[in-house]
Every structure is written in C-alpha cells, then in structure tokens.
Amino acid sequence: MNDAIEKHVEARVFLVSAASSGTGKTTVTAALARTLQHQGLRVRLFKTGPDFLDPMLLERASGAQVGSLDVWMVGLEACRAQLAQAMGECDVVLIEGVMGLYDGTPSSFDLARAFGVPVLLVIDAGAMAQTAGALVQGLRDYGPIEVAGVIANRVGSKHHADMVAASLRNVPLLATLAKQVQSLPERHLGLVTPAEVPDLDALLDHLAQQLVFDNAAWARLPLLRLAVPQPAAAIAPSLAGMNIGVARDAAFAFLYPANLACLRALGAQLQFFSPLNNEPVPAHADAVYLPGGYPELHAQTLSEATIWQASIRQAHADHMPIWAECGGMMALADTLLDQAGRTWPMAGVLPGAVMMQARLAGLGPQAMTLPEGVLRGHTFHYSRLETALTPFCVTLKNPSRLAGEAVYCHGSLLASYFHAYFPSCPQAAAALFWKKTRRDSKTTFLGNTSGQIIS
Template sequence: MAARAVLIAAVASGQGKTTVTAALARKLVKAGRRVRVFKCGPDFIDPMLLERASGAPVESLDLWMVGRERCHRLLAQAAQEADEILIEGVMGLYDGTPSAADLAREFGVPVLAVIDAGAMAQTAGALVHGLRDYGPVAMAGVIANRVGSANHAAMVKTSLRDIPLFATLPKQGRSLPERHLGLVLPDEVSGVDAILDELAEQLVLDQEAWDALPPVAFEPPAPADALPPALAGKTVAIARDEAFVFVYPANLAVLRALGAEVVYFAPLANEPVPAEADAVYLPGGYPELHAPALAKADAWRASIRAAHAAGVPIVAECGGMMALAATLDDGAGAWPMAGLLPGGVTVQKRLAGLGPQALTTAHGILRGHTFHYSRLETDAPVSSYTAKNPSGVQGEAVYRIGSLTASYFHGYFPSNPAAVAGMFSRPAP
C-alpha cells in the first residue's frame, strides 16, 4: 500500500497551513488526482474546509488521541484509495507531545514546510533548515505563502539551498475568515468554492518536482475487531445545525458500529428531541452565536427537559453543555437556555481551556480534548468521571444530574467504544 504523502507543517500557527493545504488539495483534484486529506491533532473546523476542498472525508491523526494503530489503519486505507495523501499539521511542527513531527517520523512521511514569506526573503532558508535539522525530519520541500513577486520567489528559492521550493502562493486578495475558535465554517462563507478555486489557481506548483516525490509505503494493518452491538436497537438523536457542528466523523461511525441508529434534529429550527430517541447527543459548536434563537426555541427546550425527566441518557459536550445551562451570556445579554444545569455560561475573550484530555470512566479511559473560551459557573454535582491531561493534571469537570453527562470535554469515541456505549445507555435496573 503506497501513495505520495506529505505532512504540511509550519513554524507556528498563522502561517497559512490550512489555506495552503486546501489550495493544494483543490489543485490536485482539479488535475484529476485522487486526494485524501487528514488533519493532525484534535480539530473540527479545518477538516470541514479540507473536506470541501478535496471532496473526501477528513479524519484526525494523532498518536495520543487517535492512537498509532488507528492512525496506521487510516493511512493504509487511504493509500489503497488515493494517489495523494496530504496531512495538515497542528500549530508548529514540533509543538505538543506527541507533535506533528513525531507523526511524520512514525510513518515515514516527509514534511512539506509552509513559510509565511510576506515579511522575509533570504531568511527563509535559515528558518526551513532549522525546521528540518532540529528534529530532525525528512524535509520534502517548501511552499512559500504570501509571496510578493517572481523576484521575491527567486530569492526565497535560492536561500533554501538543497531544499526544493515546491510551490508559491501570492498574497491573497480574498482569504478564509476566522473567529475565536478558528476558521469560519465553510457553509457560512459566501462563495467558498469560488475562493478555493481561486486559491488553487494562484498556487504555482512545480509539477515535475511534485511528481518526482517517491511514494510512501504503509504496511497492511491487522484486521480490525468488530465492535459488540452494545447499542443494537437503540436510536441516538444528535443535534445538528449551525449551533451544534463539532462532531468527529469517527464518533458517528462508532455509534453505528455499536448498533445504534443515528437520527438528527435541529434545535435552532425549534425541532424537539425525536420521540423515538433512546439517547441524545449534544455536540459542541457555536451556541453563543445563536443564543437569541435558542432562547426562543420553546419546543426544543421543553423536549430536552422532558427527555431528561424521563431518564433518557443525554451526553452534552462543550457547546452542547452551554445550551443546557440556565443562561448563556454572549456579551449582549444573558439568554435563557434549557436549564438542566444550574448557573450560567459567560463567553469571554480569553481562552479558558485548551489541550488533550483523558476521561476516566467505568469502562476505562476515553481520550479527547478541550478548547473553549466560555466558562460555566454552576453548583451542579461533579461526576465520579474525571478528566485529566496526559500528564495527570486535573482537567475539565464532568457534571452528572440524573441521566445527563455534561462537560467541556470532547470525546474521541474510537478511543474507547465500551465507554461510549455506557454513556449512551440507561443503567441496568
């Protein structure tokens, strides 16, 4: 199993990794290549954009959260189906434990460095050589972002010495907008496909150098064990609209593999919890951007309170939990929410939680992460479930009120399907 593969990384966030990865993916697709894109580390928004650019689902790769075995399986499967594999890194190349560099070395994937050349020229060579040699990593080449002219590109290329300049992208007249949790969702951007096409056209790729990259071989993985149908015959209702969008595709696959039927409803449209729901999943998202609409959604709020009173298991992550507080203060006022959790949520400008987390459950460790700007002030009882970071430092609180499990913690369900089945099941009588 082999395919051309690169890990697209940079010295830090904000260099244009996502823009470059999306532009390259769209350019290769338009050239008739079969492209699979992955995102290194926990993320929801970048994968949505990269899926839009490539036309194929985007999975997460992370040696800690996803695990080496699943990362290997995903890459080997992609190598069977695709001509090109692009892996977008996270933050800087060596940031985090494990880092994007660790992932690249683990699977023998060369690094394609993105540099923001907008305010430099010959110093680009020093930066890229440092990125290569610090680890070290195998450096496939460089894509220079925000290049001002052909002469500017030539100076950058000369400075790289023995490292190829694969492509350049000029300063963009139109870029992908951002907000406090990252890029704006693709469906919220007017003409997003036109922007992606424009970026792909602007990306000047050395096609000969790209095609000369040797393929990366991935050993065939061992067959995956089938999951026991612990949720067979159960229906899991998932909130899905502009306020509740942060769901790993792998989480949905695990629920289905456990035997559950997955149905959706839209709280923003004032849709109630489906009557057939045996469990409810309220994922993260942007409820703070839609607080007035959620406050007016009387049918939705009454239905989630009725489901809770009936003992239906409810799993609420981050934004899902925010919508269940008594109030949500978006800066313009404190809006009434569903009220299953006492107290209020306040959105702030300062980051309140970030990083990998491990949740201890009755069925072992469920891995995931946290990333939020809001804070919850509540006297709700804290669960015996505890979230900690990989170093063992206390992380996000987990609240349990009756059948409700709520936290800022985002779980990655493939890391422990048995724990997931337990969270979405009623206790045995």
Template structure:
C-alpha cells in the same frame, strides 16, 4: 470518486495475507500556528483535485473546523490522525485504507512541527512520511531558507520541501528560492486578498460563506507548484491487512448499543462532530437520527439517548432561546431518564442561561443550574482524558467561555501533559442520566466507555 485498480497498486506480501498500497503522502507543517497551514493545504488539495487526482486529507490532532474546510477543498471526508488520541494502530489503518483509494494524501499538522507530545514530527516519523513546511515569507526573504534548515535539522525529519506563503511578487519568490540551498521550494502562494474567513474558534464554517468554492479555487490558482519537484516526491507504502487480520476494538467493537437509537443535534449551532464518532456509534450497533434545535425540532420520539455535540450556540443564542419545542423536548427527555451526553456547546445550550459576547443573557434549557459567559480570553485548551469505569476516553478541550455554577463536579478529566505532574482538566457534571462537560470525546479511543454514556444507569 473512483477507486484505484487493485492490480496496479496492491502487491501480496510473501507469507502473509496482506497487501501493500502506495500513495504520495506528505505532512504539511510549519514553525508555528498562523503560518497558513490550513490555507495552503486547502489550496493544494483543490489544485490537485482540479487536475483530476484523487486526494484524501487528514488533520493532525483534535479539530472540528479545519477538517470541514479541507473536506470542501478535497471532496473527501477528513479524519483525525493523532498518535495519542486516535492511537497508532487506528492511524496506521486509516492511512492504509486511504492509500488504497487516493493518489495523494495530505496530512495537515498542528501548531509547530515539533510542538506537543506527541508532535506532528513524531507522527511523520512513525509512518515514514516526508514533511512539507509552510513558511510565511511576508516579512522576510532569504531567512526562509534558514528556517527551513532549522526545521529539517532539529528533529531531524525528512523535510521534502517548502511552500512559501504570502509571496509579494515573482522577484520575492526568486529570492526565497535562491536561499533554499539543497531544500526544494515546492511552491509559492501569493498574498491573499480574499482569505479563508475566521472567528474566535478558528475558521468560519464553509456553509456560512456563500462564495467559499470561489475562494478555494482562487487559492488553488494562486498556488504555483514546481511540478518537477512535486512529482519527484517519493510515494509511501502501507500494509493493508485482510479483513480478518484488521478486526480490532476501534473497527469492530462489541454491539453494546444494538437496538438503540441515538438522536444527535446537528446544525450550525451543533456542528462539532468527529466523523469517527458517528462511525463508532454505528459500529457499536446504534441507529443514528439527526435533528436541528435551531429549527425548533424536538428530540425525536424514537430516541433512546441524546447526543448534544459542540458548536456555536453563542452565535445562535437568541434563536435557541426562542425554540420552545426543542427546549420542552429535551427537558422531557431528561425527566424520562433518557441518557444525554452534552459536550461544550451542547452543555452551554442546556444551562440556565448563555451570556453572549455583547453581554446579552439568553434563557437556555435549564437542565444544569448556572450560566455560561462568553469571554475574549481562551478558557481551556489541550488534550485530556476522561476516566470512566469502562476505561479511558480520550479527547480535548477548546473554549472561550466559563460556566458559573454552584454545582459540584462528579469528576474531572485529566490533562495529557507527558513529563508533568497529573493535573485536573475539565469538570464533569451529572444530573441523573445527563452528563455534561466542556470536554470533547473522541469515541473511537474507547468504544466500550463511549457506549456506557448512552445506556441508562442500572437502578
């Protein structure tokens, strides 16, 4: 990917050592989940990329799976934007840096446009970004116009247009377009015979779908854009501070992990890692090395700490159960006092046993007494915060299993629900220098607190 020429996109602001950068930016939202936001965002990203445009995609709120699919569609890394979890300054900086290197920035919203606190609408308003609504037209026609006007006027937001999803025919698209009144119908996406595959936590990871690029290219071809309406969308301008002015805790934290090597499990069973988490650990001075428990790789001998992120251990329980070298190595690392952080799927893999959806029980590493049982009902969802001595580490939870244990939690996260009483969130378990929970941490929300999880406790 080539960079924009600074001469054509950057202007020096008077009186400050600061440039401005511009790009076409839209936030893609809907009335609810299930309207096809991710499919439409992926189709649009791939379509624009095939046209030769430089596309950067962001995902609103906590998510691991959609960003991987959107990265495949756009060809560029996908980071999280969230006014609470990532914070306003970091979100502003990421958008500005993206605008310096992209023609188009797409921000996929979360849930419905006004759902949550802060909501996708709040994010769009904070940065002056126009909204494009994806509306499922499969069971309606003219009513799409009414929904669009409701979304525009409730906020209000700058509703730049609508992309109608699951259109049955050109005649169907015409009826929708005629009902839009003064709201542009930017495009339409026909019903998909070969859609993006899903499972209990969301989309299937791209590497598990052999023909994923064919699916994405087909979606791009099925997306019919009104080029005049799309090209008429205004660009958004962002301030890009100089390197000296942009220094901050989230970008340049103290080198608390300098000289430390962190071993990170990364494979199909441990795939849920925010790119920002890796960036944060490196900014803290750590050297990162990766290994695959599924391939029965042991914890690397050079490691000073271990990070076991979330993923799909329930889909690979038999393989993990038989990975004797991996199990022995993590047991030995724990016995040696090595700091270990295990999040959600990472925690599941170090309990005594994991019971899959079929009721089969598989032996795990056994560092936490108890067993994890998969279930069809959602067991935990939402933004939460972990209060550590060094500060508040923000993140989220999302899981379809429960941990049956007699262990006592050493702490609980707190649910982020503005306007409600403070509620306990996920249990935090500790065994020596091992900390484990269903909670997924966003490390850049507090780098110093993050560093404390990978340092040996004082003795």
C-alpha cells in the same frame, strides 16, 4: 508477520506543517488539494490532532470526509489503518499539521516520524526572503525530519520567490502563493464554518489558480510505502436496538465523523435533529447526544426555540440518557451570556450560567475514565460555567495528568466541556448512552460526587 506475505500500499503522502500557527497551513493545504484534483489525481486529506473547523474546510476542498490522525487521541494503530486505507484508494494523501511542527505532546513531528511521512513546510514569506532557508534547515535538523519541499505563502513577486528558492539549499520550492485579498475568515475558535463563507468553492478554486506550482519538482517527490495492518477486531454491538437523537446544525457542528461511525458500529440507529430549527428530540429516541459547536452565536434563536427546550427538559424528566459536550452543555444551562454582553435563557436542564469571555478558558488533550475504559479527547473553549453542582469527576490532561475539565452528573444528564473521541474506547462511549450506567452504577461511576479524579 513474514515480509514475503505482508501487504503494502504506496502513494505520495505528506505532512503539511510549519513553524507556527498563522502561517496559512489550512489555506495552502486546501489550495494544493484543489490543484492536484484539477490535474486528475485522487486526493485524500487528514488533520493532525483534535480539530473540527479545519476538517470542515478541507472536506469542501477535497470533496471527501477528512479523518483525524493523532498518535495519542486516535492511537497509533488506528492512525496506521486510516492512512493505509487512504493510500490504497488515492494517489496523494495530505495531512495538515497542528500548530508548529514540534508543538504539542504528541506533535505533528511525532506523527510524521511514526510513519516515515516526509514534510511539506509552509513558510510565511511575507516578511522574509533569504532567512527562509535558515528557518527550513532549522526545522529539518531539529528533529531531524525529512523535508520533501517548501511552499512559500504570502510571496510578493517572482523576484521574491527566486530569493526564497535560492536560500533553501537543495530543498525544492514546490509552490508559492501570493498574499490574498480575500482570505478564509476566522473567529474566536478558529476558522468560520464553510456554510458561513459565501461562494466558498469559488474561493477555493481561486486559491488553487493562484498557487504557482512546480510540476517538475512534484514529480520528483518520493512515494511512501506502508504495511497494511490486520483488520481491527469487531466492536461488540452494545448499543444494538437503540435510537440516539443527535443534534446537528450550525450551533451543534463540532462532531467527529468517527464518533458517528463508532455509534453505528456499536449498533445504534442515529436520528438527527436541529434545535436551531426548533425541532424536538426525536420521538423514538432512547438517548440524546448534544455535541459542541457555536451556541453563543445562535443564543437568541436557541432561547426562542420553545419546542426544542420543552423536549429536552421532558427527555431529562423521563430519565433519558443525555451526553452533552462543550457547546451542547452550554445550551442546557439556565442562561448564556454572549460576547456582546447579552444574557439569553437556555434550556434550563443543567443548573448554572454560562459566560463567554475574551480569554481562552481550556485547551489541550484530555482523558475521561469510566468503569468501561478511558475515553480520550480534548477541550477548547472561551466560556466558563458557574454552577452550584459538585463535579463527580474531572478529566486528566495529557501528558501532565493534572486535573482538567469538570464532568457533571445531574439526573440522567452527563455534561462537560470535554470533547470525547468515541473510537478511542467504544465501550466507554457506549456507556454514555446506557440507562443502566445512570441508574445502577452508583458505587463506581455516578456515585463519586467528591470531585476527585477517577483513574
């Protein structure tokens, strides 16, 4: 494209990253977003990599839906399109990184480098002072990466902040946040959901008030200029006329907003229902989507939801396509052993028993190959499924391409610990909900019962 006619957008865009997990990236990103909003700026937030819980919190902090940016799972051009759209609508775009700056394949650094996004480094200053400068310089030079500024978390005093600032050698200390008496609570998969935090908005406003922010240093930070990509080709509406029942409540909350948008772009009508409230599969549903979540925290309620259980068993008996991922799969097993050692009866659609465990059972980006294409996504779970079923295929880990999660086919049910990101291959996502795929593709997709990798 000719530079003379190429359209560009400009905004302040920063990746909020750190040396490791546990430094307070989410807390700082939320507090910074609230601070900038209180100054009258339009702020949009994104999360790097596969995640469900951090985006929920960041959505409450910003008041707007939080998208995912990941150069592998989402794709480089889709990331560019999301970023350009946000820049055209907002004054500031903050992208919370995942783990440490250089951790993972791809890493937060890879995303920042792809688009020239400068980094705001969050450091945990609670147990250091002048060493902060060495840490920042090492993170900057290792890439190398442009560090726009530093936000020091868990700072003890004004004198402590001054020592940190003096160590940074021309990298501005943009803000400091003192150690907080009340922090965002966590559990085995990360942060708790926003609905579980009493007075969350008051807590977020308090964090913003506690952020000692250098407005002069902020004003000197650069704008990012990004070329606006050409619109993506329209998605073929291969789910036109279909109604998909989508479980959505506290037990089934791990759901990419982009997945719902993708299903709608494919032509599907979505009907939400709550198994926790003992609601049945919607009467006019042609297929069912059971996303992940925390069924282990609501096992007793789900075990007593007889209307929901009967409806999903009937849907399965009627050969209705069902795609169940992670928590959705757990709720369909015969039983679930929770972390307190109690066993609860589940819906009994998928033969087998689910057991929670203290050790992480699966983590990382993976891909599932269907005849229609490759669906990218990830896995993250602390439970295991024991079943006599033979997996008809397994996912592939990225980048090693080693065997990942088992994918089970049982009648019209397709289930796995794998979380799919539907926009990575919309037609493959559509195939999860086609009766034709369940019935007719016996020699290609559903016919492979050997447990071998399809790729």
